Structure formats: C-alpha cells, structure tokens
Amino acid sequence: MYVPGNNPNMMADCMIYGADVILFDLEDSVPLQEKDAARYLVEYALRYLDFSNTEVAIRINGMDTPYWEEDIEKIIPEKPDMIRLPKAETKEQIKRLDEEISKIEEKSGIKVGNTKIMVSIESAKGLKNAYDIATASIRLQAIAIGGEDFTADLGVKKTREGNELLVARGVLVLAAKAAKVDVIDSVFSDVNDEEGFRMETEKAKAMGFTGKSVINPRQIPIVHDVFKPTEEEIQEAIKITQVIEEAKKKGSGVISLNGKMVDKPIVEKAERVLELAKALGLVEKVAAC
Amino acid sequence: MISSKAGTEEKNDCIIELEALEKGEGIEIEIESPIKKQFGRHIKETILEILKERCISNVKVRVTDRKALDFSIRARLETAIDRLGGEQLEA
Amino acid sequence: MLNAIGREIPESLGTLYSGHMQNPSGRAKGHIIKLSRPHEDKVLPSIKEAIKQGGLKDGMTISFHHHLREGDHVINMVLAAIDELGIKDLKLAPSSLNKCHDFLIDYIKKGVITSIETSGLRGKLGEEISRGLLEKPVIIRSHGGRPRAIESGELHIDVAFIGAPCADDRGNLNGVDGPSAFGSIGYAMVDAKFADTVVGITDNLRKYPIEPISIPSTLVDYIVCVDSIGDPEGIVSGATRLTRSPREILIAEMASKVILNSGLFEDGFSMQMGSGGAALAVIRHLKDAMKQKNIKASFGVGGISGPYAKMLEEGLVEKLLDVQCFDLQAVESLRNNKNHIEMDASYYANAYNKDCVVNNLDIAILSALEIDTNFNVNVMTGSDGTIMGASGGHSDAAYGAKLTIVTTPLARGRLPIVVDKVKTVITPGGSIDVVVTERGIAVNPKNKDLEQKLKDAKLPIYSIEELKQKAEKITGKPDPVESGDRIVGIVEYRDGSIIDVIRNMVD
Numbered sequence: 001m002y003v004p005g006n007n008p009n010m011m012a013d014c015m016i017y018g019a020d021v022i023l024f025d026l027e028d029s030v031p032l033q034e035k036d037a038a039r040y041l042v043e044y045a046l047r048y049l050d051f052s053n054t055e056v057a058i059r060i061n062g063m064d065t066p067y068w069e070e071d072i073e074k075i076i077p078e079k080p081d082m083i084r085l086p087k088a089e090t091k092e093q094i095k096r097l098d099e100e101i102s103k104i105e106e107k108s109g110i111k112v113g114n115t116k117i118m119v120s121i122e123s124a125k126g127l128k129n130a131y132d133i134a135t136a137s138i139r140l141q142a143i144a145i146g147g148e149d150f151t152a153d154l155g156v157k158k159t160r161e162g163n164e165l166l167v168a169r170g171v172l173v174l175a176a177k178a179a180k181v182d183v184i185d186s187v188f189s190d191v192n193d194e195e196g197f198r199m200e201t202e203k204a205k206a207m208g209f210t211g212k213s214v215i216n217p218r219q220i221p222i223v224h225d226v227f228k229p230t231e232e233e234i235q236e237a238i239k240i241t242q243v244i245e246e247a248k249k250k251g252s253g254v255i256s257l258n259g260k261m262v263d264k265p266i267v268e269k270a271e272r273v274l275e276l277a278k279a280l281g282l283v284e285k286v287a288a289c
Numbered sequence: 290m291i292s293s294k295a296g297t298e299e300k301n302d303c304i305i306e307l308e309a310l311e312k313g314e315g316i317e318i319e320i321e322s323p324i325k326k327q328f329g330r331h332i333k334e335t336i337l338e339i340l341k342e343r344c345i346s347n348v349k350v351r352v353t354d355r356k357a358l359d360f361s362i363r364a365r366l367e368t369a370i371d372r373l374g375g376e377q378l379e380a
Numbered sequence: 381m382l383n384a385i386g387r388e389i390p391e392s393l394g395t396l397y398s399g400h401m402q403n404p405s406g407r408a409k410g411h412i413i414k415l416s417r418p419h420e421d422k423v424l425p426s427i428k429e430a431i432k433q434g435g436l437k438d439g440m441t442i443s444f445h446h447h448l449r450e451g452d453h454v455i456n457m458v459l460a461a462i463d464e465l466g467i468k469d470l471k472l473a474p475s476s477l478n479k480c481h482d483f484l485i486d487y488i489k490k491g492v493i494t495s496i497e498t499s500g501l502r503g504k505l506g507e508e509i510s511r512g513l514l515e516k517p518v519i520i521r522s523h524g525g526r527p528r529a530i531e532s533g534e535l536h537i538d539v540a541f542i543g544a545p546c547a548d549d550r551g552n553l554n555g556v557d558g559p560s561a562f563g564s565i566g567y568a569m570v571d572a573k574f575a576d577t578v579v580g581i582t583d584n585l586r587k588y589p590i591e592p593i594s595i596p597s598t599l600v601d602y603i604v605c606v607d608s609i610g611d612p613e614g615i616v617s618g619a620t621r622l623t624r625s626p627r628e629i630l631i632a633e634m635a636s637k638v639i640l641n642s643g644l645f646e647d648g649f650s651m652q653m654g655s656g657g658a659a660l661a662v663i664r665h666l667k668d669a670m671k672q673k674n675i676k677a678s679f680g681v682g683g684i685s686g687p688y689a690k691m692l693e694e695g696l697v698e699k700l701l702d703v704q705c706f707d708l709q710a711v712e713s714l715r716n717n718k719n720h721i722e723m724d725a726s727y728y729a730n731a732y733n734k735d736c737v738v739n740n741l742d743i744a745i746l747s748a749l750e751i752d753t754n755f756n757v758n759v760m761t762g763s764d765g766t767i768m769g770a771s772g773g774h775s776d777a778a779y780g781a782k783l784t785i786v787t788t789p790l791a792r793g794r795l796p797i798v799v800d801k802v803k804t805v806i807t808p809g810g811s812i813d814v815v816v817t818e819r820g821i822a823v824n825p826k827n828k829d830l831e832q833k834l835k836d837a838k839l840p841i842y843s844i845e846e847l848k849q850k851a852e853k854i855t856g857k858p859d860p861v862e863s864g865d866r867i868v869g870i871v872e873y874r875d876g877s878i879i880d881v882i883r884n885m886v887d
Contacts, residue, residue, distance in 0.1 A: 008361035009301040012854070013627060016818050036371055037295055040364035048360040050853060217626035281838070301793060324794055326764045327858035356793030359856055 004029035005038035017217035046078035057082035088119035094136035122146035134179035147186030237270035293372035303357035322354035409533035440538035445568035446476035451614025454543035475567035479503035500770025524729025524776035540575035547582035551600030558584030563705025569724035623657035632661030689713035729776035738780030755809030758802035778811035796851035
C-alpha cells in the first residue's frame, strides 16, 4: 500500500490494515519543496514506529532526478526491507543503484545485500529492457508496471478496461517469469469503484501477476481475496509436498502423484501456494519440504 | 533575520518555525499545543536533545502542534534546521 | 475515603459506590393533584406568562430535555424570560446539555443559575465549570440515574419546560410531527410525570387531539407557542452515513468478530448500539452474518439512527425500542413503523423499577474517552480534566448487557485511550467485558471462557496491560495532569451512590 512520505497522519496508522508491504513514497506524492521533509519523516518513521510483520519499502525518486542519492543515503541506515526505483529504463541504472546501496550498507554496518530492490517500469524503453533490468542485481525481487506514467509515455489515455496496457503487462510478466522475480500490477485510482478494482485484480492474477499495489486500505481485502489459493489448490499443494517428503526419505529419483510426474516447476508452484496460504492465514503451518 | 519553517497544519502534524538568534542569546522554545499539559515537557526535551546533537545553541523555536507523534516532531525540527542552514549557522 | 473502585471521595458527599447496586426502599414521589376545568384555556401568550402562572420563584428547580440537541432554542428562550422577570438562584436539571448551551455561562455569572444536575456538559460551559464556575458541584447522572432520582424525590422538579415539535391546545405532546420533529420524546416523558408544573413549548400547534400522544394532556399545565423551538439542522442530521474511516471500519470489523464468536449471536439476540462511527459500522458487518445464518434480532435499543431503522425495515431486527432519534430516517421510522416503539428514560434504564430495558440486553456496544487497566471507563472528561462528554446510558447498558463491548481507537491524536487510571469513572470495570481497538482486543479477566473462545477464533487478544503499553509505545507516556482540590462535579452511579468526583482543572 502506498503511503505518502509527507503525511504523518497516514504514516502513523498505515500498518494496521493488513497490507503485505507498506510503500512509503518519496516520489510522485511529495512536492519538490517538501522532498527534504519527507525524507526525514520516512527516516524517523522507520526508526520509531512499530511495523510488526509488515514489510516496509521506500519509493525513492527516479535516477533522472537529483534527489535519489540523498534518499538512499538517509533511508538505507534505517534498514527498510526494500527500495523501489521508479522509471527504471536500463540495467546500468540498476547496477549503479546496487553499488550505491552497497556503499551505504557497508558504511552503516549493515550486511551488504540486506536491502532488496524492486523496480517500476514506466516507459516503452524500460519495457524493452525489462529482462535485463530484472536480472541486473541479486537484490532485485520484483518488477512492477507504473500504469499512469506508462500510458503517458505511450501517448494514450488510461481506461478502466485497461486494453492500452495489455501488451505492456503481458511483456512485463514474461520478463519477470524468465528472470524468476515477482511481478506487481499497477494501482487503481478510483477507490470507490470496488467492482472495477476487483476486475482489474482478477485480470492481473490471470495474466500471472503475483501482487498488486493499492492506495487505500479498502482495497487490501479485495487483493487478498482474489489472490488467495482455492481450497483445492491448497490440498493439492499439501499432497505434493507430502509426496516429495516421502520420496526423499525413500531416496527415489522420480516422483509421481496421480499418474503425473511431479517435477521441479510443480514443486515450486506448490511451495508458493502454501506460502501464500500461510501468509493469508489459511493453513496452520506449511508441510515441511 | 534568518528563519525557516517546516511542517503543516494537518492533523497529527506540527509546524516548527526557527529563528536564528545572536551568539549568546541561547535557546527559546515556545510551544502551542492542545495537549501541552500532557506532552509539553516531552516536546521541549525532544527539541533540546536535537538542538544539542546538531550543535545549535542560539535559536528561537516555535512549535504549533496538532497532536503530532514524536517521530513527526523530530522530522519537522530536523527539516527546519536544514532549511535554516544547518550547522553552518553556528560556525 | 476510597470507594469500592479505589476513587478518593469525601465521605460527607453521600453514600459511596459499594461495588454492588444498592437496594432501594420506600415509595416513588407523586405529582401534584390539580383540578382541571372544562374548556379552560391552557395556551398562554408567552413563556414569561407561563413562568409567572407556573409560580416559578427564586431557588426552584427547572428542567428541560435534550432531544433538540445542537439545534435547541428552548433553554435560551426560557432563561431569557426568567432573567427578565428577575428570578434567580435556580437549579437547572436538564437531561443533558450541548455545545450550543455556552450562553449558560453568563446566566451562571449573573446568579440566575446556581446549580446544575445533568448527564452531560460540553463546550465552553463544560470548560468553565471544570475551572470552578459553579459554587455547588455539578451532579452527573446517567440516563437511568436521572429518572431514579426524579421518581424517588431526590431531584424535585418545580417547572419542567418541554420543547414539543407537535402539541394541541389541551396539552397533548409528541416529538414526531412538525418542522422541528426529533422523534422519540423519551427523556421528557419522565419530567412530565413528576414535575409540579409542566409547560409545553411548541412551534406547531394542531387540532385536538393530536396523534400519537406521547405525553398526555393530563400531565401538562400550559402550552406556549413560539416561532421555532429549534434549528432542524442542529436537531437531527438528514441521514447518518456509515463511517468511511478505515480505522473505524477496522475496529468495527473486530468488534463484529467478537460478537460472532461470543456464543450470543443466535436467533433472537438483542443489542444496543452506541452512536459512534465504529459502533454503527458494526451493523454493516453483522447484517451480512445475520442474512447468511438467518438470524434475526428480537429487539434493538437506542439512540436510534437511520442504519438501525433500516435493519428494522429489512426485517433483521423485529422491534426497536427508542429513547431518542438521531436522524430524520429514524424519526420517519418511528412515525410509520409500528414495530419502532417509543420508550421513556425510566423504562429504558431506571434500575429501581420492576423492569428496565437494559436488563434484557444481550449485547451493548459502547465508546470511551479513556479506559484503564481495571476496565473502568471515562466518557466524561478529557485527560486534563475538562468536562466534555456525558454519562448517558453507558453505565446503564453496561450493567444490564450480557456482553458489553467498548470500541475505541488505541490512541486519539497523541493521547492514549488505554491508561493506568482514568481521569473520571463513569462505568466501573466490572460492567465491561471486552475492549476492542484497531491494534488488539482485551478481555476482562473475569470472562475466561469468552477469552478462550476469542483466542480460538484467532482474534488478536492481549491483556489490558499490554494494550496500554502498545498505546504508550505509539504516543509516548503522557505526563499526568494534576487537578486542583476543589470538587466541581459529583458523579452518581445509577443507584445514586457516588462513583467518582471531578476536581477543578488547573491551568
């Protein structure tokens, strides 16, 4: 869930709504003359507020601005889980970001590599380089699409149906899967249009997105509901992990379940399903694998 | 007169205004807050702590508080100090 | 001397709260018997005339209801007339007071009003009284405690002024018709029965007999017609919208889960909803569960607002028992739906009758300004001692309900709501079962079974001490605000014993 980094009122309460990741924003929601103020607010929010199990990410300013370097300088020492880089266009940017973060981690006595990265692709150029970007750093966990800016780059209007972004979304998903990173869909601005939001979220899941950005707590339960694995999927996943366990014990090489071979992609999928189910509180514990 | 301001009038925020004073004039703190009785002392102590850390000994601080939490007060003060010229002031 | 919940009360003030309801004895006081003559003219030309004819003198007690809420004109008009007549040293005994009554400060300074007995005090009036404006301490009573005191004679009303949206020239009154309609006239019904003189003030005189008759002409001495008894915008809102605040919605969701897992959520359950945002939002969640499980509530109690009235309409609640309406939807429902029933404050919450509605409640959802680690609740004063709230039906509903839930944010602004010791106790902790905040739920240790049920349902259960620590972690620990030595308010529990005192605010 996006939380503007210059709004102390929203920042104080943001962690109670069950968002998986709180995304403090230093970029688009913060006017130029308040960039310095937002940096301090986010720094101290990280230091003094209790986020319990919620991950905290910070959207820094783009690398085409003079702000991003001070952003990470101030924020990394407070150990956010992730930095989100907007307007990513080339793998060189990611490498540079990675290096700068490493320098700061070292200076601050933090384990180098501790801070993860996610990037937002918001232009055609960025999309062309998506796979390279996604594989440019081991810190990188996810790529996302920045719908609003992307449609601006394409010179088209952003619509409720989203057909103008169909290809971009598709290409992004392909790049993410090839790079084995998560892929996050863009925000839906009309908070009152819950039906439209659900439709877009369902489409995203169907295309292979692994998450969605939200801008209001009301949108959180909808995302969780759409992405939650079904009872069948959970049961299937449990069976698969059990079969793997047994096979390991017996030391057999080829594993099958219900006449179908259980190979690596199936196992990985089962693990993901169970992890998601656990995170949503749908299972007590994940069967050991 | 060198002065600076940070923060907003929004709920749970505060406005901190700084005015650089002449050497030797010391620190003046003025706090306006609907919860002054309960947190006036906390706010004052936080301000003094940060001013000390930033090596600022001659400044007038005016806080217009709208029930800001501690992290906001710290952030707003630090921002105001930067905008005032930071440590260069005292040099 | 410490009372049963550890509050320091000077013994001279009266019986201290003992931890149990005292047993009453004796009889209720009666009204004056009077001869009414055929075709006599009860309609007087002015309020001044009514005051004169009613025989109001220095030192007497006058009463009003608070159904006109922030739109009230009646108290202002009556006091202006009293002042013109040079009458002084009166006891003011309204059912409650609102922010629009700040003008009373001047009348107090002038000596027109020298003591007040009420459920609530707000605005500048509350602030000034906290500082010591009144010589005699204010007496605070609950909605059930006030009729108790009136019926026993402790609070003797000489003249009751009843603002009535609809009246006839014989003195029948109701609250549901007219431009200033406010719905149930439940608080005034008690005054009408026991006051020596009853004056109805209306801006809507209709032909005799009006229908419905909420207060019968047999109790009313005089009628006065005025241009307007109140400002409709301040009296009732058009419609109560359910809150959109994500935090309140979250609290409501948690409170609903408590109800659903309490073992009381069965066909025929009864409930009282507070009027706050989170309390009303609980309705939204409960409705879905009720439809799913085919559960109907046998009755709902309030303080009724639109969303509640809608449940009646939808058949999710079979009856509504109504002591006051908060919006036009509720007024409309009371007027048109025979299952929406008007009741008076005594029937609602007076413990010293053979029944009161709160004794039959399953679930009550209430709010809090503060709650302490003994579950005592303050809905009266800010943490700095400013009187800014009302006792209301809080302690009454909490006492009677099987399950009393307090919904509250963990902190408001930078002030923690869960504290070591509340500034003023209105409802003792023994009546409170569960506290629901957006960051966790605490169950009164006396409810071990309930606690286990809620834990089994995977709700975030903490001790009240842990909730307090969570609150302080967010806000920092506030410095305690010292009060002065002067007692400016006496808080009566619903049985007339003294549960707390309010000491003067020091600047």
